[in-house]
Amino acid sequence: MYISIIIYPIDNYSQIKIIFDTDFGGDADDLGALCMLHNFIDKSECELLGIMCWSTEKYAVSAIDAVNRFYNHPDIPIGTRKEDIYFESWCYSKPIADSFYHELNYENVLDATLLYRQLLSKNADTSITIVTVGPLKNIENLIKSDSDTISHLNGKELITKKVKEFVIMGGQFPVGENEWNFNGNMPGVTKFVIQNISVPITFVGYEIGDKIKTGEIFNNIEHLTPLYVGFMHFSNNAPWMQEYRNGKIINNSSYDQTAVFYAVRKGTGIYWDKIKEGFCKPDENGGNKWIVGEKSNHSYLKLMMDTKKMATLIESIMLNDF
Numbered sequence: 001m002y003i004s005i006i007i008y009p010i011d012n013y014s015q016i017k018i019i020f021d022t023d024f025g026g027d028a029d030d031l032g033a034l035c036m037l038h039n040f041i042d043k044s045e046c047e048l049l050g051i052m053c054w055s056t057e058k059y060a061v062s063a064i065d066a067v068n069r070f071y072n073h074p075d076i077p078i079g080t081r082k083e084d085i086y087f088e089s090w091c092y093s094k095p096i097a098d099s100f101y102h103e104l105n106y107e108n109v110l111d112a113t114l115l116y117r118q119l120l121s122k123n124a125d126t127s128i129t130i131v132t133v134g135p136l137k138n139i140e141n142l143i144k145s146d147s148d149t150i151s152h153l154n155g156k157e158l159i160t161k162k163v164k165e166f167v168i169m170g171g172q173f174p175v176g177e178n179e180w181n182f183n184g185n186m187p188g189v190t191k192f193v194i195q196n197i198s199v200p201i202t203f204v205g206y207e208i209g210d211k212i213k214t215g216e217i218f219n220n221i222e223h224l225t226p227l228y229v230g231f232m233h234f235s236n237n238a239p240w241m242q243e244y245r246n247g248k249i250i251n252n253s254s255y256d257q258t259a260v261f262y263a264v265r266k267g268t269g270i271y272w273d274k275i276k277e278g279f280c281k282p283d284e285n286g287g288n289k290w291i292v293g294e295k296s297n298h299s300y301l302k303l304m305m306d307t308k309k310m311a312t313l314i315e316s317i318m319l320n321d322f
């Protein structure tokens with residue numbers, strides 16, 4: 001079925017400066033979101049200052065570097081959490097790293113906290129949008145960082161001075177329990193982060209991307225591309241996809257792509273309604289509630305556009321056909 005899409009002339013999206021914080025390698029939506037960012041770069045809609053990898057899976061950094069180089073953006077710096085590495089065969093990182101040229105790996109990239117401090121310190125005040133599409137441990141580490149030779153400001157002060165907005169894909173609105181990005185098997189991290197950020201936060205909840213299904217169209221694209229390799233491996237190997245496995249790429253929810261789409265294109269009143277009167281109250285273990293009434297720096301999105309039309313639009317951006 002053909003679905004027509006209208007690209008509205010929305011907002012004034014000059015080149016927004018983004019730092020992308022991702023749990024790349026598990027769910028394929030992180031890959032889709034990263035491909036969208038590369039295509040937005042080519043359309044001069046955003047500048048990707050850096051990519052922070054939450055995952056310590058052995059091949060995640062190499063796969064991100066491979067994607068960057070495939071899209072001819074090899075100089076985008078990558079940082080990662082410096083904890084014990086592991087290997088997970090169902091993750092799509094190794095197939096991408098095996099299929100495409102890369103130079104970087106877990107050992108030879110900076111600690112994410114150090115890279116955050118470098119990028120924030122050298123950019124103009126209130127100029128950066130941080131988009132998080134995974135658990136928030138990198139942000140917690142940044143907040144807790146002390147002043148150093150990079151900046152006399154501690155992490156919390158750097159965020160307040162340099163960050164224009166956080167776009168956080170996580171939680172469920174107005175109420176949810178045990179959402180992965182708010183949990184991440186790291187009790188208390190989300191609660192700490194949200195309580196210690198004073199700049200505006202826009203939450204893009206699980207309930208938005210859950211209904212927007214994308215990916216099946218990639219069965220028809222060139223096979224030697226990160227989108228095809230990653231989504232194919234994910235569709236046939238991710239544990240939660242096993243009941244649907246059929247040897248092809250299967251449609252998947254588009255959680256992270258919606259966060260990237262909002263961060264770059266905004267579109268409040270066209271694609272989204274933005275709920276502002278209240279604040280997000282997370283618990284220790286991945287749950288959250290929207291507390292109505294008290295004005296805060298928090299807001300969350302509600303999808304206004306038809307889910308199939310939004311899926312088609314997101315696919316067009318992932319495929320650089322927009």
